[in-house]
Amino acid sequence: MGNASLGEFEEVVLLTAAVLYPEAYGIAIKKEIEIRLKRGVSVGAMRVALSRMEKKGFLKSEFGEATSVRGGKRKRYFKVTPAGKRALEQVMESRQLLWESIPKMAFDFKIT
């Protein structure tokens, strides 16, 4: 599963798209990330990540209805595919496994 791996930013974007469903489109995802994770996201970075994951098959997209607010441009709504869900789960599982195998001592900080 070479190309099924997720980068950190991709993971965040994918998760956010899932959170916002069915209202997940560009600006909404961007704002959500900015609010929840308190980090700046450029349209460019986000759009590239979205396209890449669409290519990998983690996301599906379709255009919504045209509105007047966006200069008449349609929104592209994103939806996490089953493959995307699997990839997210896999990431979580592997993190979980790692967390569980941490020996207690490693976090035994002493405050002096």
Add this chain to the structure above:
Amino acid sequence: MKSQKPHIAIRFLRLFCHPVLLEDVEGDVHELYEEHLELVGAGRAGLLVWLEVLKLFRPGIIRPLGGAYRLNNYGMFKNHLTSAWRNLLKRKRFSALNIMGLSIGMAACFIIFQYVKFELSYDRFIPDVDNVYRVTLGIEGSKSLGSGIYAVNHKPVWSAIKSDFPEIEQTSRILKITSWGLTDQRISYIPNEGDKREISLENSYAGDQGFIDIFDLQFVDGDPHSALAGIFNIVLSETVTNRLFGDEYAIGKTVKFSHYTFKVAGIFKDLPANSHLQIDCIGSIHSTETPQSLNDWSDVNYYTYVKVRPGTDVRMLERKLDSFVDKYLGEAMHANGITEHMNLQPVSDIHLHSHLLREAESNGSYQTVLFLSAVGILILVIAWINFINLSTSRAFERASEVGIRKVIGASRGTLIIQFFVESTLINAVALGLSLIWVQLSASAFNELIGNPVVTGLSTYEFWVVENNLSIFACILTVGSFLAGLYPALVLSSYLPIKVLKGKFQASGQKFGLRNTLVIFQFGISYALITGTIVMVSQLRYMQRQQLGFKTNEMLVVKAPLVYDSLMRVRVERFENILLTHPNITNFVASSDIPGHTSETISSIKRKEDTESEAILSPYIFTDDSFIPTYQIELLEGRNFHKDAPADKQKVLINEMAAHMLGYASNAEAIGSKIQMKLEGHADYEILGVFRNVNLQSLSQQVQPLVLCPFNESGWWQFKPDYFTISLNGDDVYPAASSVRENFMEIFPDELYMEYFLDDHFNAQYERDKQVGKVFGIFSGLAILVACMGLLGLVYYVASTRTKEICIRKVLGASFGQILSLLGRQFITLVVVSFLVAIPVSWLLADNWLDNYAFRMQLHPWIFIVAGAVVLAIALLTVFWQSWKTAHANPVDSLRNE
């Protein structure tokens, strides 16, 4: 909000965005824009949207270049490369000559470019360098003397100018302590009792806090804002600190310098090599100043820098300086019949455009930089011409290839592209090779120039900071295009029918472009060789020129600083002891010495002739030993007499002074009286006239000179500053060390400083010598490259006529006949090139020589020698190839048909 015309950033986005992504991306950006519009206003929103769009300019968003997926020209392109490569290999020697010539040309051009860049970069490290100026001082004497502009200025200028002009933000004055030539300025540090570390400095200054601020000296240690604010503080360069203190912490330690004890208050990073000042240490200048001396306008020794406020009209300010000069110096100027004016000289102009009197260091010359840039470009042009000639001379070979390609269906455009690919390939290989040359020669060149001009290829600076990558790219593109253009056009123009029928002629016209280019190449080489010869001989001429006094085996020693009657006795003792030494012939004490930039100038006037104009003349106070010690020829009258008290009111003048004072002959001057404005218009009688001596470098005119005797009152005012000791014998060093020992014994408190007069004079020509060498090397390279082209051409002619030559040989032709068959044409071209180049190089050389007051005559032999050299090299080239052809066994080339 109604959306009107889309924002310009969005239109930019549409330009580059991938069409698949465009709709929703544009929508997103638009949405963001409208949101910002409400939140932060139109201005900021526009900025933010621009930022966003710029961030969208990235792979993944940008649309693919039109038709990248349909680029089936790729195969053809590959074929061009392959055939170019095969062509390279097919004629190995040809290609080698071509590439070699190009690479040498490129390397030479690149190195010269670096040198030029370095010269132009002087003083750019100073912050706001465009607002920093040096206040120069022009002194105009009488009509007969012309004018002199000084790099130094009156002492109080720095403070007066600041208080008078609000547009001047900061001022500074520094004083070069080390009189040039007297290299033995020492600084010493005593870590503990009985242990003394002492080093000598070459560039020591006294300066003020303003200097640190204006020049933004980078402090390694100590407080840059107050280092020179206190008295008896000194700041040292990093190098000096390391030499003097080693690993010890230097700040706060005391050092002894000159006659004073200073506290080390700061350590600064050495000034970069491209600074017009090199500084070892700066002592705080006001350590020894008194209120009176601070206002001493007669003290003209200070480099004065000002930094003007941004936006100041400097021309305007300069005009106001006239009234400034008038205000402070008007009275003195009037009394002495002098006019002075001050100018603001941009600091960044100092290195290349300033050759004033008393510069802190010898500066570069803009003319040299221009000359060298021209040489660099010309070498590269010669190499490109080689390429053109060698490519077109092979036209015959390539013609059938072109014909076949055209028959198969190649358009002319395709063929042009093919030849461009070929030229790019050759240029690229040459460029790669030239990098090796640059790397190999960098350190030698740096050493020759004495500055780190070319950095190694392996450094970060080389590629990134100095942006050399773009230079190489430029050389490659321009070269491939310029050199490839003509061959591409010519070779691609052949008509297939003509070529394939075999009716093609190698070179149609008798006097084609190729011949013109060869003439051009050799003309340039010839001019460069002539230039080198002229430079070297002018230098020799100046060095051989009689200065008019003895310079070899002359030891100059700095006299004690403090003088009183007791000291006079000690000086006499010193003199008497020295004269007992078998290798010491003469001793003289004087207020100045020839070769030292003599700035002690007085206005002189004939006494009996009140109408006559006053002249300005340097003067030296000395005694009767001066003439014999320096072996100056007396033309008229007599020397001072030691025991004649009346001689105390008499002077000796040189021919120039006599001439300028208006005496018809030297004899007429004897016995007449002159007034000198030294001690209240004292009258002096002219006792003798001596031959002109060149006080300074021969690039300057002879000045008048007056020798005055020390007298009782003068003894105080005009104390001897120098002792000159004339040595003889095979080995002068024992005598010199005896001088040193005696000096130390008699004047134990004094610093001992010495130098040999001839070293000092030769040092003046160092820079010219250096430029001569650089010029010589590059003219050598130019002719080397030109000859490579010639060799290629001869080789080509020989190879196409091998059979003809062999048949001639079989029929009994001699070597001489074959040589003339092959070489006559080329040698004729070379000779024609001389005819073209001689007038041009004559003019250039004549122009250059005008920079020197003592210039040699341009003899025809210079041009004959240069011609002989170039012709010999060209002949050798032709000869070599002809010899090989003529001595080949005819059987080898005739047997296969």
